[in-house]
Amino acid sequence: MSSVSTQIIEGNPHLRSLLGWHLQQLGYGVFQSANLTQGQSAFQRLQPDLIILDADLSDGSGLEFCRWLRRQSPVMVLILSTRVTEADIVAGLKAGADDYLPKPFGMQEFLARADALTRRIRNPIPPAYLDYGDLKVDLVQRRVKLKDETIDLTPQEFSLLYVLAQASGLPLSRLELLQRAWPDAIDNPRTVDTHILSLRKKLEVDPRQPNLIQTVRNVGYRFNAEASRKAALAKGTPGAVVSNLRPTAAASS
Structure with a gap:
């Protein structure tokens, strides 16, 4: 039995129900959306583990929605599409899909x-790179960049920053660190x-009033x-919303 929470965003109601039924029989938790508007709202509310995504929905591009998802979460995405050329499949994978299944399929x-x-x-691959907007951490090369400038950290400073970052915002005691x-x-x-x-002196705008590493x-x-x-967004980094995912028929090809 699987405990994976799964969202199906599929425009064909019969296919949507069929996929949902088969997944439920295997123990998946399933909820369904008929279009991108419903899909975005449900995703933000339920935060699923796996998304089955129709690439050709009535209210926008599934590939653009996939790119939006990639900016929100490491959720797994399986794209379903009637577009079956090699170029189509490559475009889907480059948009952030973890897999691409051409229609029709068994x-x-x-x-x-x-x-x-x-x-x-269930067995995630450890990340090699952390991106926090202005701050980027390369876990393989053990390098840190702030606003595209390389920051020279000692091995111990890097380890401390990594442990703090991996805590996902939770406070850690001195003993835990x-x-x-x-x-x-x-x-x-x-x-x-x-x-x-020392880290604050290298990473904070004002080390006396730290905002990144908080006490x-x-x-x-x-x-x-x-x-x-937020600093990156304040400089104009665009965010995708479903209302912007409405290409013309020509643009969606």
Whole structure:
């Protein structure tokens, strides 16, 4: 039995119901949307693990919606489409789809592809790159860029930043940071304060009023990813909404 939450965004009501029924028989949690407007609203409310996405919906481009999804979440996306050329498939994958299934297709192939994506959800590949707008962290090369400028961090500063970032905004105590970010056992919590101060000097606009690495009173420190993202948006980075996904018939080809 699968516990994967699945959203089907498919314009054909018969196909939508059929796909949903077969997935439910395998234990998937399924909810359905008939178009992109419904799909965006349901996605924001329910945050599914897997999306089955029709590329040719009546109210917009499925590929543009896929690009929008990629800016919101690491959700798995399986695109279904009547467009079957190699160029179409490549375009779908470049838009951010994890898999692309041309119509018509057999139900067993569909279920096998859904199962393959489900296994990837259960056993995710660790990320190699973190993007927080102005702040970008390369986990392979252990490099940090702020506003496209490389920031020179020591190995210990990088490890501390990585542990804070991986906590997804949750505050971590000094003891937790010592246990997770330091390679050797250290029992002096003030060591954390020293390195936090050094990080702030390198990453914050005003280290005396830190916005990215925040102090949580009586707890420790937290990484405020939204600070970097909001700074990028304030400079005019566009955000996609369904109302902008309405190409003409010619543009949607």
